[in-house]
Amino acid sequence: MSTLLDNTFAEPAPSPLLLLGQGRDLASERGVECTGELPAASDPDLVERARAARAALGSRAFVLGHHYQRDEVIDFADVTGDSFKLAREAAARPEAEFILFCGVHFMAESADILTSDAQQVVLPDLAAGCSMADMAAINQVEDAWDVLQDAGIADVTLPVTYMNSTAAIKAFTGRHGGTICTSSNAEVALRWAFDQVGGVDGTGKVLFMPDQHLGRNTALLKLGMSPTDCVVFDPRKPNGGLTDAELRDARMILWRGHCSVHGRFSERNVTDIRAAVPGVNVLVHPECKNEVVEAADYVGSTEYIIKMLDAAEPGSSWAIGTELNLVRRVARAHPDKQVHYLDSTVCFCSTMNRIDLPHLVWAMESLVAGRTVNRIVVDADDAHWARVALDQMLALPGL
Numbered sequence: 001m002s003t004l005l006d007n008t009f010a011e012p013a014p015s016p017l018l019l020l021g022q023g024r025d026l027a028s029e030r031g032v033e034c035t036g037e038l039p040a041a042s043d044p045d046l047v048e049r050a051r052a053a054r055a056a057l058g059s060r061a062f063v064l065g066h067h068y069q070r071d072e073v074i075d076f077a078d079v080t081g082d083s084f085k086l087a088r089e090a091a092a093r094p095e096a097e098f099i100l101f102c103g104v105h106f107m108a109e110s111a112d113i114l115t116s117d118a119q120q121v122v123l124p125d126l127a128a129g130c131s132m133a134d135m136a137a138i139n140q141v142e143d144a145w146d147v148l149q150d151a152g153i154a155d156v157t158l159p160v161t162y163m164n165s166t167a168a169i170k171a172f173t174g175r176h177g178g179t180i181c182t183s184s185n186a187e188v189a190l191r192w193a194f195d196q197v198g199g200v201d202g203t204g205k206v207l208f209m210p211d212q213h214l215g216r217n218t219a220l221l222k223l224g225m226s227p228t229d230c231v232v233f234d235p236r237k238p239n240g241g242l243t244d245a246e247l248r249d250a251r252m253i254l255w256r257g258h259c260s261v262h263g264r265f266s267e268r269n270v271t272d273i274r275a276a277v278p279g280v281n282v283l284v285h286p287e288c289k290n291e292v293v294e295a296a297d298y299v300g301s302t303e304y305i306i307k308m309l310d311a312a313e314p315g316s317s318w319a320i321g322t323e324l325n326l327v328r329r330v331a332r333a334h335p336d337k338q339v340h341y342l343d344s345t346v347c348f349c350s351t352m353n354r355i356d357l358p359h360l361v362w363a364m365e366s367l368v369a370g371r372t373v374n375r376i377v378v379d380a381d382d383a384h385w386a387r388v389a390l391d392q393m394l395a396l397p398g399l
C-alpha cells in the first residue's frame with residue numbers, strides 16, 4: 001500500500017486526461033494551472049461579483065452557455081444552445097472582444113475557428129473536456145487512415161466527423177474532403193458524403209468519427225442500412241480489430257467512441273419507464289445506443305428535445321434520455337407536463353459541470369483586470385482545414 005502511495009506523485013505517466021492542461025503538476029487542478037485566485041464556491045458575494053464583472057465587461061464580452069451547463073452558469077449566459085448553435089452565435093458577434101464559452105474544450109475550439117483573430121475565446125476551466133472527443137486522438141485517426149489505404153479503400157472512403165471532436169480531427173476531415181455533422185443534420189451530411197463516393201446504394205464508404213452510436217443510428221434509421229453494413233474500428237487494436245475483407249465489405253466504418261453520459265441509458269430503462277408510467281412518450285438523444293433509440297418513441301438533438309416539449313400537449317408524460325441539467329430545466333419550464341428522467345441514477349456530464357460560478361467569476365474578473373486567462377487558440381493550419389470542413393457542413397441543405 002505505502003509503495004503505491006509513494007509512487008502516486010512520482011513521474012506522471014503520459015495520460016490523455018492531461019491533454020487539456022497546461023502542465024503536468026498533478027497537485028494542481030487536473031494539470032491546469034489555475035492560479036489560486038479562484039473564488040471559493042461558498043463566497044456569499046459570488047453572485048454579486050459575477051454581476052459586477054459581467055456589467056464591467058459589457059458589450060466587450062459575449063457569454064455562451066451550453067444546454068448542459070449548471071443553472072448558476074446559465075443565469076449569466078447571453079445565449080444558450082447546443083454546440084453548433086453556440087459556434088454560430090459566436091461567429092455572429094464580431095464586435096465582442098471576448099467570447100466566454102461555458103461549454104467544453106472542443107466547442108471553444110470551434111468558436112475560435114469561426115471567429116476573427118481579433119477575438120479571444122475563453123474557456124473558464126481548461127479541464128472541461130469531452131470524453132467522447134478524447135476517444136479520437138489525431139495520431140490514432142492518421143494511423144486508421146493508413147489502415148484504410150493498406151486495405152485499398154481510402155480512395156472510396158470519406159470522413160464524416162461529429163461536431164464533438166477536437167479541432168485536429170476536424171482538420172483531418174477537411175484535408176480529406178469530408179464534412180462535419182451535428183446530431184441535427186447527420187442524415188444530410190451522410191447522404192452528401194455517400195454521394196461523393198458513388199451514392200448510398202453504391203460501394204463507397206464513410207469513416208464516421210468519433211461517436212459510433214450517432215453514426216450507426218443514422219445509417220440504420222435514416223439511410224436504411226443494415227447492421228452488417230457497419231463495422232466498428234477500434235483504434236487500440238491492430239488494424240482496428242478488423243480484417244481487410246471486413247473493411248472492404250463495410251459501408252459505415254464507425255470509430256469506437258461514445259458519450260459517457262448518453263451511453264449509460266439502456267433498453268431496460270425504456271421498459272421500466274413504460275411499465276411505471278403508462279402512455280409515456282420516450283424521447284432520447286441519438287448519442288444513445290441503438291437498442292435504446294429503437295425502443296424510444298422519438299429521437300433527436302437537444303434543440304429537438306426542447307422543441308418537442310414546447311409543442312407537447314398539457315398533461316402529457318415524457319421520459320427524456322439526455323443530460324440531467326437540461327432535463328431538469330425542461331421539466332421546470334413545463335409544469336403542466338410530466339417530465340421524467342429516463343435513467344434511475346443521476347447522470348450529469350461531469351466535464352461540462354467543471355464550469356461553475358467560481359471559474360466563471362475568475363475568468364470574467366481577470367478580463368476586467370486586463371488579463372486574458374484560459375484562452376483557446378487553434379493552430380493556424382488546423383484552423384484553416386477545420387474551417388474547410390465546417391464550411392462544407394454550412395453548405396449542406398437545411399442549415
Ligand code: SF4
Pocket residue numbers: 068104129130131132133164259260261262323349350351352
Ligand atoms: S455530454 Fe457526452 S458528448 Fe457532450 S460534452 Fe459530455 S461527454 Fe462529451
